[in-house]
Amino acid sequence: MAHGVSRVKKSVKLSDQQFQVVQALNKLGGASAREVQQELNHLGLAHTTIGTVMSRLEKKGVLSSKVQGRERIYRCTVDEGAIRQSMVNSMISTLFKGDSKALMAYLVSEGEFDIDELDELKKLVQHGEDND
């Protein structure tokens, strides 16, 4: 593609950890490293670790921050949905040659779904059709 269209949602690819941090951040709606660490305390990471992760994420442009008092408050600059989308797409392209139907079929064939659930989805489609 061309070079440097910064408007393009360039595909954001985050590691599991990174994504969790982003998620926590979104949940908290702006938070310091410590707060995120507390939110994610089940991961058992040092708060400095979270701090590192966040500052790296900021360097990547996924987060922004501003100092507030003695804290640095981070905030996610990229829509979590967009990240999800880009990660799902990347996965689809890697694992299913870009064919999202294949993923669907795969999920179905994995037996994760029954007909009722599909019907629900169907409703979703019906109602979502003009919803964009």
Add this chain to the structure above:
Amino acid sequence: MAHGVSRVKKSVKLSDQQFQVVQALNKLGGASAREVQQELNHLGLAHTTIGTVMSRLEKKGVLSSKVQGRERIYRCTVDEGAIRQSMVNSMISTLFKGDSKALMAYLVSEGEFDIDELDELKKLVQHGEDND
């Protein structure tokens, strides 16, 4: 299940590149670095690069190899489906808190599917129900 089996699908997580190599390998059904490189020539990687990737993959237990003449023929020891599964699951757990229905719903909401397609899936479910 007893513990003698060690066949346990421990979650295999591969990078995009790695997965492509595995895929190519499966397609070729056992191949040397050079052959894989040719198969993946669209990636524009040096054959030595592919070699490196494959030997690392072997170290990880994903591939096995034997020398045959002057070539080392690699072969995938892990079912590609299993890899796919484990990667999809990992993605689901990261992005959708382990809820595969959420992924489904997500795919649907992304507007990737229309009703006909869902109907096809429905058929798939119906017929796949006792198919395992």
Add this chain to the structure above:
DNA sequence: TAGTATGTACTACAACTGTAGTAGATGGCC
């Protein structure tokens, strides 16, 4: 058998990630 071609093994190196310690800055309390 000597030379050429070909294929791998080893080495290298940069970037990224996971993880965390330490030092320094800053704010609060007595």
Add this chain to the structure above:
DNA sequence: GGCCATCTACTACAGTTGTAGTACATACTA
């Protein structure tokens, strides 16, 4: 004002990945 708590920034280090060059082994060919 000084001390303590707290928070970040910086540094560090190991492991993984992406990438490939170089050297060495081996096979084929004339």
